[in-house]
Structure formats: C-alpha cells, structure tokens
Amino acid sequence: MSTYTKKQVSDLVKGTLDWDTVHLMLSMPKDEARYKLYMEVLQENVSYDDKILLAVGPHLNIVESSKDQEIIIKCDCGHEFGHYSKNWKLNALIYVRDNVEKMKEVYPELMAPDTNWQVYREYYCPSCGIMHDVEAPTPWYPVMHDIQPDLKTFFEWLDMPAPAKI
C-alpha cells in the first residue's frame, strides 16, 4: 500500500504534483488515507467552517452545515445550493448557447455544434459567477442530476463515523 503526505495531496489538488508521484498514484494500489488528507486540504482552501464530506467539483462540496448539521451542497464562496439529495443545478444560474452567435463566442465557425442538434448549457454560481458545469445535450433535455451519493454506505466503507443527518 502506498502512502502520501498531505503536502503531496495538496499539490495534487493544485495541479503541481511532480510526475513521478502522480505515476506512483496511478500505478500503485490506492492509498486509504487519501480521503482524509483530501478533506483536510479542501477544508483549508475554503473560508467556511462547515465540514466537507465529499467534493462535487473544484469549487463545490457536499458539507455538513455547522448551523444545523443538515447536509448541503456549498460553493467555495459560501453560496448554498440546497440539500445534497437534490439537484444543485436547479438553484444555479444558467446560460444556454442555443444559436450561432452564442456558439461563436466559444468556438470558431464550423468547430461548434449546430444548435438545432445540440446546445451548451453553462451553470454558474449566482453569488460568485464560477462555472460549475457545462452540459452539452439536445434542446429539451432534462437537467442532469449527476451524482447522488449513498453517504451511509460510503462511511461504512471508510469505517468512519457518519454524519448525523444523512
């Protein structure tokens, strides 16, 4: 079993980890301590106190609220997207690239999809404007509810105490 330092996990998150270590991470069995170190690193990167339980994106986490222990989805800026079992996207801002002009803002002519077939849907945080996700479905497609974690089982796998309100 390989082990890594918190500094190495922090560098992984920053994207500055040396390739030799990355290669070890890829080729060796996974390190069980990763989750704990990753959560510590993520926690240090945010200004809120709520305990981070899982990462949903580079700036979006599932956290245990310090107010009422409810488990919610939270942006790094502090914006709260609601209960973790619900789709956070429904509480985001959306911008849909659904015509040629809007597509030209992101790709040269001929290198973007035809919006009669496919659109780009950008989901932004209403408070800080970070882009948490881009979907590329057909028109009419329901908003994707990407991940619904089974936290109870997850903490059993980790052999760690689960938060009270899962």
Added chain:
Amino acid sequence: MTIMKNALGNTPGVLLASGLTLNDHRNAIMERTAKTGFYNGHETLEFKDKDPIGYERIFSKVRAGLVNSREVAKKIAASPIVEQEGELCFTLYNPAGDCVATSTGIIIHVGTMGAAIKYMIQNDWESNPGIADGDMFTNNDCQVGNVHPCDIATIVPIFYDGLLRGWVGGMTHVIDTGAVGPGSMSNGQIQRFGDGIQISCRKTGINDTPLRDYLHESQRNIRTTKYWILDEKTRIAGCHMIRKMLTEVIEEEGVEAVEKFMYEVIEDGRRGLVKRIKAMCVPGTVKTVAFVDVPYSHPDVHVPSTFAKMDSIMHAPCEITVKANGTWRLDFEGCSRWGWHTYNTNPTAFTSGIWVMMTQSLVPTERINDGPRYATEFRCPAGTWTNPKDRRTAHADAWHFLVSSWSSLWRGISRTYFARGYLEEVNAGNSNPCNWLQGGGVNQDGEVHAVNSFETAACGTRACAMKDGLNHAAAIWNPEGDMGDIEIWELAEPLLYMGRRIKTNTGGYGKYRGGLGYETLRMVWNSADWTMFFMGNGYMNSDWGLMGGYPSATGYRFEAHNTGLKERIAEGKSLPLGQDRDPSLCEYEKHLGPDAIVKRDKQCITTEDMFDNGDLYLNYLRGGPGFGDPLDREIADIQEDLNQNFLMEEFAVKIYGAVFTKDEEGVYTMDAAKTRARQAEIRKERIGRGVPVREWMETERAKIIDKDASLAVQQMFASSFYLSAKFLAEFKEFWDLPADWELPEEELGTPMYGARHNIDIGDLPDVHPVIMVEE
C-alpha cells in the same frame, strides 16, 4: 447412460473428463456462480491460497506467452492497421469460454471471442460440425457478439491427453470486408446484407490446415486479398504459438494445477474489481448521457433505401449504480432505437468495450479476464441501438455510437473518483476518435484496394482533474495508440501528405484543457478510380467536458475537387501545405485553381464519392474535452497555449479573459494582473446574463409543449419514449408536462420502417443466441 454418436460421427460428452457436454459444463458453472455469487462457486481461492507461488508462476507464463505471441505474430501482417497500430489481440479461454488471460492490444475482443465460443457451446458445435484437436473456427458475425465485421477472430481449441483444456482466440482488424462501402468501418450500406462478409463460427481449418473452400470463398468476397491472407496467417500463427505454450505449461505444472488455475483466476479477477470499486468509487448513483449525430438527409449521403434517408440522433443515457457490496450496475434504459445505418451494436460488443476502457482506471492491471464481468450487471433494453434484437442490423462502424456513448461513462465514474480525492484517475470524457478516412479503388500499385486510416488512434485525450489532456496522443480503446508513420501510410494509400499539423483550438477549454487533435491534408496521387468518404461527428459532439470544462471542438469537412494542383505544381505556384487554422478563413482555397469545387461544411458523414488525382481531403482528428472552469487556468499555461499555437487569440480573450502583448516575432506575454481583473469581470458578466434555472425551465417547457425543436431531436425523443415508459414518465415529470402530452413518432412524418416489427436471430430454427445482459 447411452452415448450416442450423431450422423457426423461426433460423440457428445467426450471432450471433458467429467463426461459432460460443453453446454452442460457451462450451465453448471453459471448455476454455481448464480447460487453463490462467486465465479464457479469459488468461495475460497483454494489453489491460490495453498500455493500462491505456483499460481503466480502459471499466470506469468500464460501472460508472457500471450504477449510474446502477439508481438511475433504482428510481424507477419502487412496491413498497417495491424502492423503499425497494433489492432490485434490474443486471448486464452477455459473450456466454458470464459477468458483466463489476454495479451495487450485491442482487448475489447476478450468478450467478443468469448461470445463466439459460448455460441458454439450453446448451439452444440460439439455434435455438428464437431470440435477436434487441430480444428480452427472463424467468426466475425455481429449477431454472435462481434463489434463489426472487420474484426475477424480465429478460434482454436486446445487439447491435451485427448481432452479439451481451453481455447485460444486471435483477432485482427482487417482493412476491408467487402461491404458496400470500402474500408473496414464503412457506411453507405444500411443493413447486414451489404455490411461485408459474415462468417458465423464456421469451421475453417482441420489438422492445423485452413480449408481451401474457405480461403477461396472469403477472398472472393473482399477487396484487399493480400492483407486478408496475411492477417489470416497472423491469427493462426499466434493461436498455434499460444496452444503450444499452454501445452508446455501443462507439462511443467501439471494438468490439475492448470485446470484449477483456469477457473480460479476468473473469480480472482471478479474480486479484483470489487476491491477496486470500494477503494476508488463512491457508492450511490450517477446519471449521465451522451449523443451523436446521424445526418443522413444530406445529399452527400447516398443510401439504397428511402427509409434510411433521415437525420437522427444516438441517445445513450446511463444510470450507474455503485452498490454497497462493491459491485456495480450500468442501466441503459431510455436509449434510442437501432437504425438503418452501420452504427448499431450488440450487448457483447457494447459491454466488452466498456471493459477495454475500464482497464485504464478500474482494472489497470495485466490481469484482464472475464472476472470483472461477473461483478457487473448490465442492462441493455431490447430494441435499443445497444441491443437491437433484429438480424437485419448493420454494424460496420459500431464505433461511431460506442465511443460516443462511452464518453459519458467516463464522466460519470470520474465524478466518484473526484469526490473522494483520486484526481489522478479523473477523465473529463473520452475523446470520440474520428475522422475515419476511408475509401478504395485502384491504388498506386494498380491493385484493387481499400483503406481505413488509423490516424484516429492518436487523437487529443481528455483533460484530467490535475493535468491537461495529451495532444495527438491516443484513443482510449487502443492502449497502444499511435498515429503511424507518414511514410508507411503513403505506401499503404495513394494519398500524399500535404501537411500534418496540430489542430489549433480543438482541445476543450478548462482549468485543464483537453489535448489537441491534429489535421493531415491528403492529396490523391497515382490512383485510378479512387473513392473516399468521411466518418465522424459534426453537428454534435459526444465529448462534453467535466465540472465546468468545455466540450472539445466539433468536426467539420473539407474536400476539394478539380483543384488545378497539377498545373500549380508544374508552374511552381503556392500550394495548400499548412494548417487550416481557422476554418472560416478558407486558407486552402487561396492555393487552388479557379475552377476548384470545395466542400467545407458540418457534414462529417458522407458516402463513397469519386476523387481524382490532385483532389484534396482534410483528415481532422479531434481533440479531447476540458476539466474545470477555464477562468481557473494558470496564467503561464494560457501563455504557453498561445505561444504553441494551441489556442487562437480570439478565444484566449473570450474564454480565458487573457490580456497579453505580442512582440514582432509573434511571442505572447501575458499580463497576469490585468488577466485576473478581466476574469473577475467575466464572472460578473456571467451573473448578469445567467437566469435562474427554474425560470429558464419555464421557457424550455413552453418549447416542449409547442413541439419546437428540430425533427432529429424530436425523433430521438420519440424513439426513446416508445421504448421506455420510464424515460417518458421521468421526462414528463421533470418538465411538469400535462398528463396527456405525448410525442408519438407517427406524428413526425419521419420514416418508421423497422420501428415496430423486429426480426430476431432467435426466431431462426435451431439458433440459440447467447444472452449475457438483462434486456
């Protein structure tokens, strides 16, 4: 018990020491597996636990033998697809047809060749045509689990002391199968009857000798006979080397040990996956989806039947459930219907391909066997493109749908890796590797020829959660990805390289960008009666990007006829040599004669069209999708992208908010402070233009009620709604549609031939299809 010989003189039940027929033997294994949850009932790994060194010794010998045989056999082939791109593999199976170990290479065929063996077992090949030492069987039938007809499998039973001890399969991707369209992954044909030669587990050799009738018949049915025969020899040589290897291992280690190993190792593989899922994933569900375009209404798509002449969309939703016990389920409820094109698949190819990919993160060991399949539940609803259950379907370019649909599985499972910190494993969505340059005619050597350029094996790869994708590097289905040498392709194809350059702006933007694709401009030269066509995505893109990263660029088509290039060369005038950097600037056209006919558009699927010497064809190999909000990208990396010609200035400004200067030599220098300031403004602009999702849903809902969408989009939904009441119910619930809202395909006026009446292979007399997924 009376042992009966059949009319051919074959006695069932004499191949195994147990006296069971192969079918009874296999059924007993399946029963023990179902009853205990462990492959073949192996609750403990008796042999491995008792003699771990002996167990590992057998594994090492078998694996080394497989890899070595592949490397040696590869040298026999002349086809650059096999010899340059490594499109071959060899796999060892136990007597029940379950994979024990495999070589390197295009290992999707672990499953497809296993399906062929299982088909022979289940359909009593044991009695007729009989299975004997020295036999060879050939399969490329897509109704027996093959991916597409160009993947030809040679299967050889391995005997020792007069009993069947296993099977070896060897597969090569041949260059042509004699389909309507030339090239291995062609289109134009819309049914199996036109999809090339189809050989259904036929006995093609006896006493280690290929049968003359097969050799004559098969060559008569394909275009590229020289490559065909050398590929045949490649497969046979590899299989025989592996048969010899297994015989030697049995002699060294004892028959009992090897037999035990050949079953236990599969349970070992099953446990390996369970362990890995628990170590890397998060339990729960992930929902994901992918699409790709089938633009068949365009005049450059020539098909024989009117009912194929329509635009449609491949729809592949998937619900991935990671279960508490560490197994997983992939449910493809809601997929669209199969169609009259060559992009259909079958459950074996679909699910086996998923293994090929997962070897790159979930099963990243050399121990690839059938074990992980026993830890996975697949659901491929009947009637969808993943499981047509119709024996008329064509499959020549099944990859068009397969690789597109799989991109979403990468995004889905990567969300669970990311959630718990395994950032190094995250894949922002597999790059759909295309274009497939194909065609044929009379080549530079005066021979009837066909081509499929495997430059696709080196597309841009997806971004990861901690680094950019690789430029022009790989294709996820071929672990050996390589673009091949220009000099070799020029020997194989009557197409000169006018240039081979990185394709600017093709990697999806992001904190980490997707790898860039590349483009090669080919000029037809020294051919006679030459044709070519395009095969790739254009109006749509399957590779979305992840967590704020953008999809990669979509495809477009450039071809030019009557170019006047011969005259321009003679006159020493400028030629189209370099990049088609910004396709809207039409750079190539500036170096063509006045009468040139140019096609520059989004139509990236065409059928066979004539190309004269001097005509041009742009082979644009796609980039990969990005990861994370582009505004998080390191300033130094944006500068590097600009200076390396990876990114156009315009999009550095628009996407990344880059502020920079450019000196006389064209070197860019970023202004970090101004860039960060501009990025802050962009975030504000996003807030300004974004609307709350629930408000937007009201406007989108109105469009749905008004049936305001293109015909292709509506047809896709209608076909999925018909096949899945669940998908329809979820759709209506999400959009809060009136109870009586419906979208029957009948009201669209699009051709529905084949939509309501299926002709299943299982309806044929004496045919027992092998079904390994939930339907």
